Amino acid sequence: MEEYIKKAKVLLEALPYIQKFASKTFVIKFGGSIAADNELKENFIKDIILLKLIGINIIIVHGGGKEIDGLLKKLNIGVNFHEGQRITDENTMKVVEMVLSGKINKDLVALINKFGGRACGLSGKDGNLITAKKLKSEKVDLGFVGEVKHVDKKILLTLDPSFIPVIAPVSMDNEGRTLNINADLVASSIAAELEAEKLIILSDQDGLLNADSELISSVKTGDIKNMIKEGVIYGGMIPKANSCIDAVKLGVKKVHIINGSIPHAVLLEIFTKKGIGTQISN
16 A cells, blocks of 8 residues: 555656646757666656646657767768767768667657657658758868757648657758768757747766766856856856757757666656756756
8 A cells, every 4th residue: 555655645746837838839859868768768768648638739750869879880970070960971970870760769659659649750841840040160061960940930830739759860951962960969959939838858877067077967057168168067067058058049948968877867856856867947
């Protein structure tokens, strides 16, 4: 009996959050090690379906770096990064689109449908959801790497509300050239355009860490800028952190960076008082 009472208490703890977030929009960036772990991935999908059933509008944006690297290696195509951005030549771009818009996107859609949800797979190209332009760097030519120029939310708003959109971060420029866009930036841009209640980024880290490698539970955007300048935030976390700053500035209520390898990480972050990751606000 005691075990059942504990379960009831957990549900009651979640009740005020369920009431608060019903009908709100969450944009969730799916990626990191969780994508390679079938059990974690299935748990994540079940959590998403639960959120949808209690009335939260869910949009998923996914990455796929590890699967892209694996296929590039098999094809003997070099893998190079600059400040967290993949240097993408023409051959690499073909692999990126095949993995993101093809395999990963459709795998996630299939899993959501398998467990009772209704999913629709999209890329930035579909319905001109994302218009992009080439991302320029003063130090190196990144190749077919893009940045978001504009998000047209029409296609997302015209979908049946019962669907969960699953979006691959691939788009094109005005000349029709396919571009690879950082998934964190795509998630941030979509969340901002929709003025989402939350942007949740699944990472391989527990969240943002301070200079002593301790988890920062809550942080303001201005403090993040200082951490980047001081080198506390570096490498692949730089575009992730910048996307969080942009999202909050453009209207997203709160951004959360959490460790996706923790089972049911999204539920623990949203439906408990303390949470498990880093919460970012203005």
